[in-house]
Amino acid sequence: MARKPAKFTNATIHxxxxxxxxxxxxxxxxxxGDTVLTTAQGGPVSDDQNSLRxxxxxxxxxxxxxxxxxxxxxxxxxIPERVVHARGYGxxxxxxxxxxxxxxxxxxxxQRARERTPAFVRFSTVAGNRGSSDxxxxxxxxxxxxxxxxxxxxxxGNNIPVFFIQDAIKFPDMVHAVKQEPDxxxxxxxxxxxxxxxxxxxxxxxxxxxxxxxxxxxxxxxFRFMEGFGVHxxxxxxxxxxxxxxxxxxxxxxxxxxxxxxxxxxxxxADPDYHRRDLWNAIKSGNFPEWELCLQxxxxxxxxxxxxxxxxxTKIIPEEVLPPKPxxxxxxxxxxxxxxxxxxxxxxxxxxxxxxxxxSNDPLLQGRNFSYLDTQLKRLGSTNFTHxxxxxxxxxxxxxxxxxxxxxxxxxxxVNYQPNSWGEGPRESPVKGFTHFPAEEQGxxxxxxxxxxxxxxxxxxxxxxxQTPPEQRHIAAALTFELSKVETSVIxxxxxxxxxxIDKSLATAVAQNxxxxxxxxPASAAxxxxxxxxxxxxxxxxxxxxxxxxxxxxxxxITDGVDSNxxxxxxxxxxxEKGDVELIAPTVGGVTASDGEFVAANHMIGxxxxxxxxxxxxxPSMEAAEHLANDAAARDFVSDAFQxxxxxxxxxxxxxxxxxxGIGERIDEGVIQLAGEHGLSAFVSQLGRLRLWExxxxxxxxxx
Ligand code: HDD
Numbered sequence: 188m189a190r191k192p193a194k195f196t197n198a199t200i201h202x203x204x205x206x207x208x209x210x211x212x213x214x215x216x217x218x219x220g221d222t223v224l225t226t227a228q229g230g231p232v233s234d235d236q237n238s239l240r241x242x243x244x245x246x247x248x249x250x251x252x253x254x255x256x257x258x259x260x261x262x263x264x265x266i267p268e269r270v271v272h273a274r275g276y277g278x279x280x281x282x283x284x285x286x287x288x289x290x291x292x293x294x295x296x297x298q299r300a301r302e303r304t305p306a307f308v309r310f311s312t313v314a315g316n317r318g319s320s321d322x323x324x325x326x327x328x329x330x331x332x333x334x335x336x337x338x339x340x341x342x343x344g345n346n347i348p349v350f351f352i353q354d355a356i357k358f359p360d361m362v363h364a365v366k367q368e369p370d371x372x373x374x375x376x377x378x379x380x381x382x383x384x385x386x387x388x389x390x391x392x393x394x395x396x397x398x399x400x401x402x403x404x405x406x407x408x409x410f411r412f413m414e415g416f417g418v419h420x421x422x423x424x425x426x427x428x429x430x431x432x433x434x435x436x437x438x439x440x441x442x443x444x445x446x447x448x449x450x451x452x453x454x455x456x457a458d459p460d461y462h463r464r465d466l467w468n469a470i471k472s473g474n475f476p477e478w479e480l481c482l483q484x485x486x487x488x489x490x491x492x493x494x495x496x497x498x499x500x501t502k503i504i505p506e507e508v509l510p511p512k513p514x515x516x517x518x519x520x521x522x523x524x525x526x527x528x529x530x531x532x533x534x535x536x537x538x539x540x541x542x543x544x545x546x547s548n549d550p551l552l553q554g555r556n557f558s559y560l561d562t563q564l565k566r567l568g569s570t571n572f573t574h575x576x577x578x579x580x581x582x583x584x585x586x587x588x589x590x591x592x593x594x595x596x597x598x599x600x601x602v603n604y605q606p607n608s609w610g611e612g613p614r615e616s617p618v619k620g621f622t623h624f625p626a627e628e629q630g631x632x633x634x635x636x637x638x639x640x641x642x643x644x645x646x647x648x649x650x651x652x653x654q655t656p657p658e659q660r661h662i663a664a665a666l667t668f669e670l671s672k673v674e675t676s677v678i679x680x681x682x683x684x685x686x687x688x689i690d691k692s693l694a695t696a697v698a699q700n701x702x703x704x705x706x707x708x709p710a711s712a713a714x715x716x717x718x719x720x721x722x723x724x725x726x727x728x729x730x731x732x733x734x735x736x737x738x739x740x741x742x743x744x745i746t747d748g749v750d751s752n753x754x755x756x757x758x759x760x761x762x763x764e765k766g767d768v769e770l771i772a773p774t775v776g777g778v779t780a781s782d783g784e785f786v787a788a789n790h791m792i793g794x795x796x797x798x799x800x801x802x803x804x805x806x807p808s809m810e811a812a813e814h815l816a817n818d819a820a821a822r823d824f825v826s827d828a829f830q831x832x833x834x835x836x837x838x839x840x841x842x843x844x845x846x847x848x849g850i851g852e853r854i855d856e857g858v859i860q861l862a863g864e865h866g867l868s869a870f871v872s873q874l875g876r877l878r879l880w881e882x883x884x885x886x887x888x889x890x891x
Pocket of ligand 1: 554555
């Protein structure tokens, strides 16, 4: 009789019966009808707890093929991590068009309105190793694989629309400089060290990117609340062969949001997987994150007249100058079944484009088009990495590539070349096939950088002056923190000399905070900084805040005797705002509410610090008030939330706790008493502001 195939499911393990083994261990042995554990070769296993040995206390024997196979496979479980973007998290979904874009591109996925294309997206941090924490100050990768009917299209972008360098040949230096220093092997997932700032201070082209990386964009609250950018200028080619330049933007439906640095540092300790957990929870609970694809489309004339070179990846085209056109939506609605098989093995490559999408001469993009294929061979170990389900196209494909390590499918039959006389096999198609845009190119072969790439400060300044005051303060504070970790004073000074070219008040603030003895002069620059670029409000997170609490989380601190009506009212109000609630109690075992009902908790106070929430409410009973005021974790809970400018709802019984941490005398419009129906609705209506930034100044004793 045929054996039932072994299946690896949780159910399999839980369904098996527990029985006592010879040594007293618990064995999960199969009974009739249960799935039997097998080796990788399919051989049934009788005992998976004890290796084969001579007598109960004797040596192991080499006959034990099951032991050898199991340990052999385990020893080889790891593959090399990505040299950059090693830590990442992915999800499946789809991209849906709003309208036909046939006027711009012949790419099949854009021909019809409401067309859906399956997608896989991987978000990542750049510098840290695979096991580093989510809230590092870093660029976030935003890589999208679209499984189109004309092959896979990868938009391998970041959450920042510019890059550190203008030529791919500088990439190894830039990455070496930011990663851990080679002699000591640290710091991990941090740019706050000498090598990074040495390289940056000697690389003026990185200044625009530095403004973004020192801004709150580099510490996003969640993958769901950040933008994505294709960075480079690409081309769209229509059926007539006409080219339109294009820049790709992904805009989160829930709006942009970041955390503050002190919060990021604490989140890394409290929950290093904060971003992973957030995406997992959102998708598992049916709140599918969504982004709009927006295009900046422009022709050669626009490119010729624009202030900067559109081939320079350290420049943006401000949205106020060229508004991005929404053309579709990306929805993530399914987590991978297996992290390794999908998220770890997914291979993105900038050179994966369908007919109708093409490259520009951006030298960074051209260099990337070489690097990504090469890296996949190293990482995945075989040219056949496209045979892995996550990397395989979902459209029909036919080619004559064969053999190699791990070949899982080869051409069937006699024909494995073309042209052939057998009338079989695929044929090239000048009509349907990819044709490169026939751009006219000429010039001397030389190692060159275009003079049109020479302005390194004007857009850095534009970014800085487009930020709101709290965001500007955060940039100054981030620069100060990072440079304070640089041990070589000349590097600190050199960086401040670049800031002098960007904004003198920023340079002065950083110099003062660092305690520089004297102010350095401005760094020498190929071109003077343009002072006439208008601020671009679209560059500010705060200006474009969502003004609603949807997708955010309220942490409610409760104790035994919590007012059950108030708790229910608050929870209902947050759910009505499409927000989430988690309950924090003295023990994770939960509490008994005022109506005698048991209320389960999500965290104990020390395990659920307020950095994990967007706002907090404190609802102790009168009996618990004094005890809570003396509880160190409860004090941190509320004082951190206050320092991080969060909205705080409280009841009368929470006053001793507020007083214990010095908030009692500093109650501001963000600390709201939940008395009566009005108090509750006043609190909930304020939550859409997300943070009370005005508090930041009063905390420093300054006026707004
Ligand atoms: Fe890159 C990975 C984004 C410049 C070479 N890059 C990688 C990933 C993202 C980006 C999101 C992770 C993909 C994933 O999730 O698997 N990279 C960018 C952006 C850049 C950029 C937006 C500039 C605009 N990258 C860049 C350059 C080079 C590389 C200039 C090399 C010349 N990048 C790589 C790589 C990686 C990679 C070494 C490592 C792992 C991988 O490719 O699959 O080939």
